[in-house]
Amino acid sequence: METVVGSRARSDIREFIQAKFPGARFTDSDDIFGLGFATSLFAMQLVMFVEQRFGFQVDNDDLDLANFRSVDAMAALVARAAPAAVEQGVAGGTGA
């Protein structure tokens, strides 16, 4: 089910979180807020990161913490909301 570019999106998201919390250990399905290192204020940074990196605006109805709880959830949101971005490989950009 997962495309190559889709998994690229996943690793971009994971990298972004890891860079912010270098010491944190988490799997793609872990609830990063439940693990305690990510605060709710970080959630908004995730929204902005996902929007900038994948070039779409998160819909009001998708502004729900459930969509940002884990790498898996975010990758699913990107695949659903910005399939074009994922297919065109925006996710694989340089991310400057």
Next chain:
Amino acid sequence: MKRIGVVGAGVMGAGVAQCLAQHGFQVVLVDLGADVLDQARERIRLDVRMGRLLNNGPAELDPDLIQGTTDYDDLAEVDFVIENITEKWELKQRVYPRLDQICRPDVVFAANTSALSITRIAALTRRPDRVIGLHFMNPVPMKPSVEVIRGWHTSAETVRTAEKLLAGMGKNGIVVGDAPGFVSNRVLMLTINEAVCLVHEQVATAEQVDRIFTSCFGHRMGPLETADLIGLDTILYSVEVLYESYNDSKYRPCPLLRQMVDAGLHGRKSGQGFYTYR
């Protein structure tokens, strides 16, 4: 009370304006330049989205409810004023006599200051009984309680009026007496300053200091992450106010704090403080 004047459109002014508008008040938001007002509008847009994300709040805000302006005369018709300009006495000192001239005599002025004496601010006006401290917490729309400060001359009616406004904003007040820093910042600013000293002396890293507060004490945030959220410039000015007010050396600002502010590392709002936000 329908129209509320909000003076200063920085971190706090924008938050107060947003919270008022979300509760149906008309807001006149005053700052010095159009660029600052644009930034405030953008901050409000992001914070409304954040409220949606975290609390399932409304996703949009009627933009007509907040009138941004650089003209103080637009405050002539407001029913209540909340002042949130930079935490510097020389600046606040000039604003209050001006508000006193422009606003109706029955209007209450609330100072949203971190540490300045409300009694001293009230003395700048001809209505010291109608001046009160409303120390909002950041982010304003998400914090349920406000530290309310009674100055020497603040009347009981003014306290009631302020509490009524807070109730209209979905908040409640904790009324305390007037002393520089009040309860909250007399303790918090010293704590943050001391935490900065520990980093300065290389006793611990910022992450370690914060983790001791979050993991050991169970606080939601450590003091340095909190400092970044408040703004390191605001922290420095508040510590300086405490130092000047009490003439007590225990409030001397840590040199690292001053240096970070000089270097433009103002925390979350500038993208860099003890942590990076980009």
